[in-house]
Amino acid sequence: ADHLEQYPLGGPFRLVPAAWSADNQKIYLTTTTDSEATPRGLYAADIRTGKIEKLSAPLVTPWHLSFSRDRTKITYINFEMNRLDDQSKPSTPYSVSMTNLATGETTELTKSSEYQLANPIFSLDGHTISYEIRATGEIPYPVSQTQSIGINSVNVDTKIVTRIISGSHSRPVSMGAWLSNNQLAYTENCPQQCELFVFNPADQI
Numbered sequence: 001a002d003h004l005e006q007y008p009l010g011g012p013f014r015l016v017p018a019a020w021s022a023d024n025q026k027i028y029l030t031t032t033t034d035s036e037a038t039p040r041g042l043y044a045a046d047i048r049t050g051k052i053e054k055l056s057a058p059l060v061t062p063w064h065l066s067f068s069r070d071r072t073k074i075t076y077i078n079f080e081m082n083r084l085d086d087q088s089k090p091s092t093p094y095s096v097s098m099t100n101l102a103t104g105e106t107t108e109l110t111k112s113s114e115y116q117l118a119n120p121i122f123s124l125d126g127h128t129i130s131y132e133i134r135a136t137g138e139i140p141y142p143v144s145q146t147q148s149i150g151i152n153s154v155n156v157d158t159k160i161v162t163r164i165i166s167g168s169h170s171r172p173v174s175m176g177a178w179l180s181n182n183q184l185a186y187t188e189n190c191p192q193q194c195e196l197f198v199f200n201p202a203d204q205i
Helices: none
Strands: 014-020 026-032 042-046 052-054 063-067 073-079 094-100 106-112 115-122 128-135 148-155 161-166 173-178 184-189 194-199
Touching: 014 042, 014 063, 063 115, 073 115, 094 115, 094 128, 106 115, 106 148, 115 173, 128 173, 148 173, 161 184
Parallel strands: none
Antiparallel strands: 014 026, 026 042, 042 052, 063 073, 073 094, 094 106, 115 128, 128 148, 148 161, 173 184, 184 194
């Protein structure tokens, strides 16, 4: 299509491409209706017809959104912001959730007040989701606490969480990508250098 459907200012006013569909005929986009451009909602734009349709996704902020390999599910981070002057709650709870785009069914896979959670990605077979863990702060991802101190994996069926990679404040890790042979590429960052590693889940057996 030469152009896609346009929304009036009273409706969603910002669409951000997130991923291609599995058949490369649609583009998935996040959108927002607030003045701070916080992503809310998920849409699909058909490149043949130019039509944009809303998908079955919860009305939450899908931080660090990523898709399953077959584009049928999404995973993302959600958090409950606490007031800075509210001392009744120990910290901001972060969660990793998964949504089925066909049905809208959403599952909270794991939740933590001890760590910040970030950058979830599906394994190639879709059975697990790996994500970074970071030190907890009252403000989401403060500059002084953005270094990831490990990578966890959660089974989407059993919700069992496993620490697969351990880092530290002096040697933080960063999520990479799942390779075609079901190995996870990631980096470890030292003051003088950055090193690339490959993790094989079979090594844990």
